[in-house]
Amino acid sequence: xxxxxxxxxxxxxxxxxxxxxxxxxxxxxxxxxxxxxxxxxxxxxxxxxxxxxxxxxxxxxxxxxxxxxxxxxxxxxxxxxxxxxxxxxxxxxxxxxxxxxxxxxxxxxxxxxxxxxxxxxxxxxxxxxxxxxxxxxxxxxxxxxxxxxxxxxxxxxxxxxxxxxxxxxxxxxxxxxxxxxxxxxxxxxxxxxxxxxxxxxxxxxxxxxxxxxxxxxxxxxxxxxxxxxxxxxxxxxxxxxxxxxxxxxxxxxxxxxxxxxxxxxxxxxxxxxxxxxxxxxxxxxxxxxxxxxxxxxxxxxxxxxxxxxxxxxxxxxxxxxxxxxxxxxxxxxxxxxxx
Amino acid sequence: xxxxxxxxxxxxxxxxxxxxxxxxxxxxxxxxxxxxxxxxxxxxxxxxxxxxxxxxxxxxxxxxxxxxxxxxxxxxxxxxxxxxxxxxxxxxxxxxxxxxxxxxxxxxxxxxxxxxxxxxxxxxxxxxxxxxxxxxxxxxxxxxxxxxxxxxxxxxxxxxxxxxxxxxxxxxxxxxxxxxxxxxxxxxxxxxxxxxxxxxxxxxxxxxxxxxxxxxxxxxxxxxxxxxxxxxxxxxxxxxxxxxxxxxxxxxxxxxxxxxxxxxxxxxxxxxxxxxxxxxxxxxxxxxxxxxxxxxxxxxxxxxxxxxxxxxx
Amino acid sequence: xxxxxxxxxxxxxxxxxxxxxxxxxxxxxxxxxxxxxxxxxxxxxxxxxxxxxxxxxxxxxxxxxxxxxxxxxxxxxxxxxxxxxxxxxxxxxxxxxxxxxxxxxxxxxxxxxxxxxxxxxxxxxxxxxxxxxxxxxxxxxxxxxxxxxxxxxxxxxxxxxxxxxxxxxxxxxxxxxxxxxxxxxxxxxxxxxxxxxxxxxxxxxxxxxxxxxxxxxxxxxxxxxxxxxxxxxxxxxxxxxxxxxxxxxxxxxxxxxxxxxxxxxxxxxxxxxxxxxxxxxx
Numbered sequence: 049x050x051x052x053x054x055x056x057x058x059x060x061x062x063x064x065x066x067x068x069x070x071x072x073x074x075x076x077x078x079x080x081x082x083x084x085x086x087x088x089x090x091x092x093x094x095x096x097x098x099x100x101x102x103x104x105x106x107x108x109x110x111x112x113x114x115x116x117x118x119x120x121x122x123x124x125x126x127x128x129x130x131x132x133x134x135x136x137x138x139x140x141x142x143x144x145x146x147x148x149x150x151x152x153x154x155x156x157x158x159x160x161x162x163x164x165x166x167x168x169x170x171x172x173x174x175x176x177x178x179x180x181x182x183x184x185x186x187x188x189x190x191x192x193x194x195x196x197x198x199x200x201x202x203x204x205x206x207x208x209x210x211x212x213x214x215x216x217x218x219x220x221x222x223x224x225x226x227x228x229x230x231x232x233x234x235x236x237x238x239x240x241x242x243x244x245x246x247x248x249x250x251x252x253x254x255x256x257x258x259x260x261x262x263x264x265x266x267x268x269x270x271x272x273x274x275x276x277x278x279x280x281x282x283x284x285x286x287x288x289x290x291x292x293x294x295x296x297x298x299x300x301x302x303x304x305x306x307x308x309x310x311x312x313x314x315x316x317x318x319x320x321x322x323x324x325x326x327x328x329x330x331x332x333x334x335x336x337x338x339x340x341x342x343x344x345x346x347x348x349x350x351x352x353x354x355x356x357x358x359x360x361x362x363x364x365x366x367x368x369x370x371x372x373x374x375x376x377x378x379x380x381x382x383x384x385x386x387x
Numbered sequence: 388x389x390x391x392x393x394x395x396x397x398x399x400x401x402x403x404x405x406x407x408x409x410x411x412x413x414x415x416x417x418x419x420x421x422x423x424x425x426x427x428x429x430x431x432x433x434x435x436x437x438x439x440x441x442x443x444x445x446x447x448x449x450x451x452x453x454x455x456x457x458x459x460x461x462x463x464x465x466x467x468x469x470x471x472x473x474x475x476x477x478x479x480x481x482x483x484x485x486x487x488x489x490x491x492x493x494x495x496x497x498x499x500x501x502x503x504x505x506x507x508x509x510x511x512x513x514x515x516x517x518x519x520x521x522x523x524x525x526x527x528x529x530x531x532x533x534x535x536x537x538x539x540x541x542x543x544x545x546x547x548x549x550x551x552x553x554x555x556x557x558x559x560x561x562x563x564x565x566x567x568x569x570x571x572x573x574x575x576x577x578x579x580x581x582x583x584x585x586x587x588x589x590x591x592x593x594x595x596x597x598x599x600x601x602x603x604x605x606x607x608x609x610x611x612x613x614x615x616x617x618x619x620x621x622x623x624x625x626x627x628x629x630x631x632x633x634x635x636x637x638x639x640x641x642x643x644x645x646x647x648x649x650x651x652x653x654x655x656x657x658x659x660x661x662x663x664x665x666x667x668x669x670x671x672x673x674x675x676x677x678x679x680x681x682x683x684x685x686x687x688x689x690x691x692x693x694x695x696x697x698x699x700x
Numbered sequence: 701x702x703x704x705x706x707x708x709x710x711x712x713x714x715x716x717x718x719x720x721x722x723x724x725x726x727x728x729x730x731x732x733x734x735x736x737x738x739x740x741x742x743x744x745x746x747x748x749x750x751x752x753x754x755x756x757x758x759x760x761x762x763x764x765x766x767x768x769x770x771x772x773x774x775x776x777x778x779x780x781x782x783x784x785x786x787x788x789x790x791x792x793x794x795x796x797x798x799x800x801x802x803x804x805x806x807x808x809x810x811x812x813x814x815x816x817x818x819x820x821x822x823x824x825x826x827x828x829x830x831x832x833x834x835x836x837x838x839x840x841x842x843x844x845x846x847x848x849x850x851x852x853x854x855x856x857x858x859x860x861x862x863x864x865x866x867x868x869x870x871x872x873x874x875x876x877x878x879x880x881x882x883x884x885x886x887x888x889x890x891x892x893x894x895x896x897x898x899x900x901x902x903x904x905x906x907x908x909x910x911x912x913x914x915x916x917x918x919x920x921x922x923x924x925x926x927x928x929x930x931x932x933x934x935x936x937x938x939x940x941x942x943x944x945x946x947x948x949x950x951x952x953x954x955x956x957x958x959x960x961x962x963x964x965x966x967x968x969x970x971x972x973x974x975x976x977x978x979x980x981x982x
Contacts, residue, residue, distance in 0.1 A: 091719075097523070225405035228683075230634075230675035232641060236660050237413045237668065313530070320532045321642065326661055340534055344646075347542040354542075361535045368530035376526065384719070514763075597804040604759055605819045605869070606791035619809050695853040696808055 058118040058126040065116045068191060079305070082298050088381040098377025104370035111180050112187030130180060138162045140172035146355050167355040169342070179359040181334040186367065189250055189319050190312045196254025197311070201261030202297075202304050208262070209269025210292055216266075223259045231256055232321075239327040246329060249322060253315055261307045268300045302382045306375050313371035320364060336360040395687050399680045406676040411457050414669045420446035423665070427470055466670040471662050476670050479655060486556055487639030487651030489567050494574030495636055499629065502579055506586035507613055510594055522587070528580030536573045537646040544569065554648040570647045574640055589624050593617045623693045630686045634678035638671075705776065706909065707733040707756075707877065712770035714751055717763055725751045727933035728770065735876065738903060738910040740920040740941065742956065743930035744973075752930070753879045753913045757791045793823040796870035800882035802862035806854035813850040816869045823873040837868040840905075842898055860891035864898065871902065877909040884919060896923055918960050921945070929953045932979060952978045
């Protein structure tokens with residue numbers, strides 16, 4: 049079996065998905081040992097809006113995971129678990145309104161094969177199901193991009209903030225230069241070079257998106273490095289590596305978490321914009337951005353097709369709103385003086 | 388303070404150089420000279436014609452030499468011409484700035500007033516249920532992608548109800564107002580949520596300061612404490628944020644302009660991306676970066692001017 | 701017996717609602733002051749002395765502060781029950797404050813002239829020449845060359861001068877009571893003495909009552925008529941200064957006074973205070 053066959057095999061892919069979730073879970077558990085996190089956890093339990101937002105985010109994650117995980121089907125190919133769950137939903141020939149009995153285009157005769165909660169799109173696919181499947185795209189882009197920019201930004205931030213002098217100068221130079229280039233231009237330029245696709249989009253977003261986190265962590269690290277406990281550690285002869293890993297990093301991790309959550313929402317929004325510009329998800333992948341882009345022309349149709357874009361917008365809005373509220377709640381939980 | 392300024396400007400030079408290097412590399416990586424020639428001359432051009440075209444533009448010289456020429460061109464503002472329209476890019480960018488500003492300036496000013504007002508009001512009623520509700524409303528405003536604002540308002544307010552034109556632009560008089568109304572309002576809305584939350588945080592930070600307690604102890608009214616004491620202190624941070632926004636105002640919103648057919652810089656860029664008009668994209672990167680760097684320097688200047696602690700030291 | 705009814709505190713109790721529960725900051729204290737009298741409230745951090753001082757014009761942020769019970773009577777009127785408008789009229793005009801950190805207590809973006817003038821405009825609108833008035837008060841607090849200093853910003857002044865500006869600002873509305881909350885704690889020892897001397901001089905010239913809140917017994921000697929010692933929200937000793945200093949009754953007062961290092965004392969361990977034992981004794 050060649051490498052690409054191995055990589056694309058459904059078992060490998062499923063293990064990767066499960067592994068990623070397990071990794072995040074393990075990281076959060078490691079964080080829970082931190083006293084600051086424990087105090088914040090107590091505060092969060094009282095924040096009902098924040099908890100609601102968390103539940104919503106977990107819901108999206110679950111749906112996305114269901115679509116990511118694949119199992120073999122009868123024809124020798126694979127389907128996702130979500131496909132299995134929605135197998136009772138039929139595909140029509142073309143547009144139909146939500147809950148309609150007959151196709152939108154009066155010229156097409158006959159009845160619909162089934163009820164569709166949010167209607168069907170131009171290919172006849174159920175819009176509600178497409179909306180759910182798009183969670184996978186959001187999850188993958190968000191996850192991959194975060195996997196790139198979070199370690200990059202956090203690590204460089206800590207190094208810049210702790211070592212100062214030339215290390216700081218070098219890192220600042222790099223990110224100021226990057227920040228000087230209008231982001232969307234850089235994204236487009238990179239995508240033109242690397243080509244379209246979920247993977248390349250994540251790389252482009254990751255490479256352009258680490259600056260904000262880096263600045264934040266650098267600032268906080270500098271503040272922490274002035275504290276007596278760092279001087280004490282150095283006086284005891286602790287190596288730089290230990291000071292950074294065991295003292296500084298745990299104390300800035302909460303900022304990393306909050307940034308990651310808020311960043312996730314920005315990434316999801318960015319995917320929608322890039323898809324509109326034509327450098328986003330490849331045609332055929334279910335994505336909210338693609339659905340919104342399609343909606344543009346659909347709203348001009350007669351009769352009006354509004355359900356496609358509304359479903360995508362609603363789903364996108366729901367996730368982004370929940371992530372933003374969750375990020376806000378976490379901020380307040382870790383630093384109540386802010387409120 | 389003069390020293391400070393000089394240092395800031397000097398620091399910007401290597402950054403600009405870095406940007407130019409990146410732009411140059413991207414330009415060369417994205418398309419080989421052959422591909423560029425084929426693009427410009429058309430598919431029917433012969434190999435010889437292409438070679439001549441490449442030679443005329445010095446694209447067969449070694450990279451470092453090309454780079455020096457590139458910097459020279461940029462320094463003399465020779466940006467080349469568009470592959471699609473053939474127009475000189477200087478003219479394109481100059482003409483494009485106007486419509487962009489017609490949308491972004493009114494939207495920005497209205498948005499600034501609204502977000503500062505909202506932020507001050509939220510601090511006035513801080514920690515009340517109203518405050519929480521307004522925060523969630525701000526977050527909600529932030530969570531809607533730009534395209535959705537545009538698409539829905541176009542579909543309903545413009546096409547269905549015909550209150551405003553859905554598309555197009557013209558200078559001058561009342562007619563212009565009709566064209567810029569929707570785009571400007573949308574531009575305001577997409578920034579309102581984020582700005583209001585940011586300003587609220589700034590003002591909230593100020594109201595916890597000692598000098599506010601002193602003001603209350605003097606018998607200053609609640610509204611005066613907010614409108615004068617807190618506001619003036621918060622303004623220092625806010626001014627720097629405002630100045631940092633200026634490049635974005637000139638460059639225009641890509642989505643709003645392209646969806647509303649406004650011939651601004653944003654639209655120029657979107658079309659260039661969609662048609663693969665590389666010189667335009669590259670020049671945009673350079674001009675955009677120049678503007679950003681200028682704004683970084685301006686931000687520092689304004690901050691130093693606004694804060695008496697820095698101005699007089 | 702001098703008229704004690706200028707300021708009367710009766711059974712004042714103040715709580716704070718915190719994350720960890722309700723904290724009783726002030727547990728039912730009573731004291732009174734005559735016009736022109738100087739009272740020192742002495743205690744450690746957390747004793748409730750600053751809270752008491754701030755309560756006099758309801759300056760504590762509510763939430764988290766809760767005025768549980770008691771009265772603060774200014775010439776017979778209860779401050780705690782006053783409507784907001786009346787309260788604002790007292791602030792600055794009848795009761796004025798100076799705080800511990802003059803560098804942050806002054807507004808950094810306004811000139812000192814404007815900050816003092818703001819107070820004057822609020823409570824003495826009849827004053828025409830604000831500049832002259834501000835100069836007069838700056839001079840009163842011992843600032844050299846006040847006319848040149850008018851348009852300075854707080855950060856351009858030294859710590860001691862900033863505190864003098866705060867005092868000038870407080871005095872400019874001719875209050876009947878000046879509450880000084882740890883006015884010297886953030887300053888150098890030599891400046892501390894200058895500020896206290898300044899206050900003493902002002903007290904004689906202006907006939908103003910002063911409440912001096914401090915943790916430092918050492919500074920109250922020449923200036924306070926009476927002293928109240930606070931420990932964990934209660935007043936444990938209250939009387940004329942020289943009596944309390946020379947013959948302290950309560951073990952806590954004794955312990956506090958013992959803590960003051962005496963120049964020339966033989967080398968021995970500095971005294972410390974056993975709080976838990978004292979808590980039991982209170």
